[in-house]
Amino acid sequence: MNQTLRTTADWIRERVPFPPAVGVILGSGLGAFADGVDGSVRIPYGEIPGFPSSSVVGHSGFLVAGRVQGVPTVVLSGRVHFYEGHPMERVVFPARVLGLLGCRDVVVTNAAGGVNKAFSAGDLMLITDHINAFGTNPLVGPNNDDLGPRFPDMTDAYRRELRNVAVKVAKRERIPLRQGVYLGTHGPSYETPAEIRAFRVLGADAVGMSTIPEAIALAQMGVGVVGISCITNMAAGVLQKKLEHSEVLETTQRVGQRFVRLLTALVAALGGDRSGEDLDAEAPRRRAPAAKRKALAKKPSARRKAARKGTR
Numbered sequence: 001m002n003q004t005l006r007t008t009a010d011w012i013r014e015r016v017p018f019p020p021a022v023g024v025i026l027g028s029g030l031g032a033f034a035d036g037v038d039g040s041v042r043i044p045y046g047e048i049p050g051f052p053s054s055s056v057v058g059h060s061g062f063l064v065a066g067r068v069q070g071v072p073t074v075v076l077s078g079r080v081h082f083y084e085g086h087p088m089e090r091v092v093f094p095a096r097v098l099g100l101l102g103c104r105d106v107v108v109t110n111a112a113g114g115v116n117k118a119f120s121a122g123d124l125m126l127i128t129d130h131i132n133a134f135g136t137n138p139l140v141g142p143n144n145d146d147l148g149p150r151f152p153d154m155t156d157a158y159r160r161e162l163r164n165v166a167v168k169v170a171k172r173e174r175i176p177l178r179q180g181v182y183l184g185t186h187g188p189s190y191e192t193p194a195e196i197r198a199f200r201v202l203g204a205d206a207v208g209m210s211t212i213p214e215a216i217a218l219a220q221m222g223v224g225v226v227g228i229s230c231i232t233n234m235a236a237g238v239l240q241k242k243l244e245h246s247e248v249l250e251t252t253q254r255v256g257q258r259f260v261r262l263l264t265a266l267v268a269a270l271g272g273d274r275s276g277e278d279l280d281a282e283a284p285r286r287r288a289p290a291a292k293r294k295a296l297a298k299k300p301s302a303r304r305k306a307a308r309k310g311t312r
């Protein structure tokens with residue numbers, strides 16, 4: 001698997017004209033962001049060796065590499081889900097490739113149901129933490145020590161430092177941004193009203209069927225994770241109506257522009273210096289020298305070391 005991951009990362013590296021600073025994974029119906037990437041290389045998942053491709057409507061399945069407000073970015077438009085029958089190792093494969101390509105941070109997005117009754121369909125929510133209700137974990141099995149530790153810490157998986165950046169950016173862009181805990185289930189059936197009541201007691205604000213495996217795999221690699229949920233519907237039993245996938249896609253269409261604006265500003269901020277002052281300025285991006293970035297991309301353990309020392 002390790003070898004396949006490296007082969008895939010090398011294959012992509014040969015076709016992408018720069019090492020990316022930021023990765024983005026786009027959830028159901030949220031693919032519009034990929035259209036605004038400048039000077040992009042676009043590769044269908046089917047052409048990328050080792051990449052899984054999805055069968056779900058609303059998940060187009062291609063990689064886009066280009067610049068977002070000057071920040072070298074790789075966007076994965078579409079993902080595969082555990083409920084499609086892919087083993088966890090396949091589900092997190094693309095996220096791990098982003099880590100191996102050298103992405104310092106990855107923005108993981110999804111469509112989710114609103115569990116918190118104060119939310120409404122169309123809200124955007126910054127993920128502060130998660131509850132893994134998949135019943136499994138992508139790191140089950142022999143540990144690949146090259147990728148990260150056997151028992152990765154998850155205390156700050158959705159890093160506070162990056163969440164602060166997201167909050168500042170949303171404020172500056174005047175985009176309302178909720179914050180809350182994302183609970184991920186195996187799916188593919190939607191939840192029952194009783195499950196949603198139980199999840200609310202557990203502390204969940206939103207529910208979905210993705211993101212958590214990727215967040216765990218990225219956290220293990222020492223990559224910064226920022227999670228954004230688009231609340232596409234209120235979860236089962238909150239409103240007196242049935243849940244349908246078409247509503248999920250309709251809502252993502254409706255909030256698409258706002259979502260793209262937030263994501264663009266967020267990627268720009270993540271690619272630059274993260275201090276508060278820099279967020280308000282049109283500052284050039286401060287990046288590690290290319291040779292160092294390349295070395296870190298090849299060796300996740302080196303990146304973790306650098307992250308601990310605060311030098312990446």
Ligand code: HPA
Pocket residue numbers: 111112113114190191207208209232233234235236243248
């Ligand atoms: N439940 C689970 N996943 C979802 C939902 C939901 O209500 N809406 C969008 N993805």
